[in-house]
Amino acid sequence: KEKVEITKEQRTLMKVIVDAYSTHQIPQDVAKKLLQEQYSADENFLLLTEMATSQVQVLVEFTKNIPGFLSLDREDQIALLKGSAVEAMFLRSAQVFSRKMPSGQTEVLEERIRKSGISEEFIIPMFNFYKSIVSLHMVQEEQALLTTITILTPDRPYVKDQQAVERIQETMLELLRKLCVLQRPQEPQYFARLLGRLTELRTLSHYHAEMLTSWRTNDHKFTPLLCEIWDVQ
Numbered sequence: 001k002e003k004v005e006i007t008k009e010q011r012t013l014m015k016v017i018v019d020a021y022s023t024h025q026i027p028q029d030v031a032k033k034l035l036q037e038q039y040s041a042d043e044n045f046l047l048l049t050e051m052a053t054s055q056v057q058v059l060v061e062f063t064k065n066i067p068g069f070l071s072l073d074r075e076d077q078i079a080l081l082k083g084s085a086v087e088a089m090f091l092r093s094a095q096v097f098s099r100k101m102p103s104g105q106t107e108v109l110e111e112r113i114r115k116s117g118i119s120e121e122f123i124i125p126m127f128n129f130y131k132s133i134v135s136l137h138m139v140q141e142e143q144a145l146l147t148t149i150t151i152l153t154p155d156r157p158y159v160k161d162q163q164a165v166e167r168i169q170e171t172m173l174e175l176l177r178k179l180c181v182l183q184r185p186q187e188p189q190y191f192a193r194l195l196g197r198l199t200e201l202r203t204l205s206h207y208h209a210e211m212l213t214s215w216r217t218n219d220h221k222f223t224p225l226l227c228e229i230w231d232v233q
């Protein structure tokens with residue numbers, strides 16, 4: 001039986017990542033807004049672009065706290081941010097959706113999102129992903145590390161020094177692996193299941209541009225930052 005132990009430096013690394021992850025959250029809570037009232041498809045599209053714009057800014061701040069990220073080549077830092085922003089957005093959305101809410105609220109939230117203006121064909125894969133995240137019952141350490149591992153994906157477009165990214169990602173993968181073994185000794189496959197979600201996340205993220213252009217609104221207006229990140233307009 002493997003004796004798994006978190007080293008002192010891994011504990012420090014864990015604390016830095018989790019603190020940064022919980023500090024750099026979206027200011028106003030989108031779930032609360034959506035539960036307060038029913039918005040039109042146009043209002044929902046505007047809400048999404050506002051939330052997404054602030055999420056990208058939050059993501060940039062978060063990555064500055066990932067040990068080693070700022071020592072990467074500057075252009076590679078941009079390539080990693082650009083390459084992971086959509087996945088980070090869906091992952092964060094799934095985590096917002098999986099939050100414990102007073103009974104019946106999750107169903108209301110689901111209904112509001114279904115009717116938000118997103119075209120039907122994307123609702124099923126999106127909620128399949130959200131429900132697969134809900135079913136993992138991740139703790140915040142796992143959520144923070146999973147987002148970090150997503151950002152540190154070496155094979156994003158235009159990354160030059162993939163080895164340098166791989167080295168940092170491996171540190172995070174090893175830490176997450178140990179956490180999963182310690183957290184769920186009776187579920188040896190749990191770590192593999194977590195990583196499997198990243199594959200689902202990448203597939204879902206392939207549809208993001210189409211999801212936006214097919215949104216039931218007359219005015220698909222994007223901020224310059226989102227045009228950069230979302231490959232639209």
Ligand SMILES: O=C(NC1CCCCC1)[C@H](C1CCCCC1)n1c(-c2ccc(-c3ccccc3)s2)nc2ccccc21
Nearest residue numbers: 030044047048051052055092093096097113116208211212
């Ligand atoms: O605000 C949101 N998400 C924030 C993004 C930044 C991080 C915090 C969450 C939207 C709202 C949906 C309803 C209409 C308003 C916007 N949202 C989504 C998305 C559905 C489609 C999405 C998308 C992203 C990129 C490209 C193409 C499509 S995100 N899933 C949610 C699950 C739970 C709570 C909100 C959720």
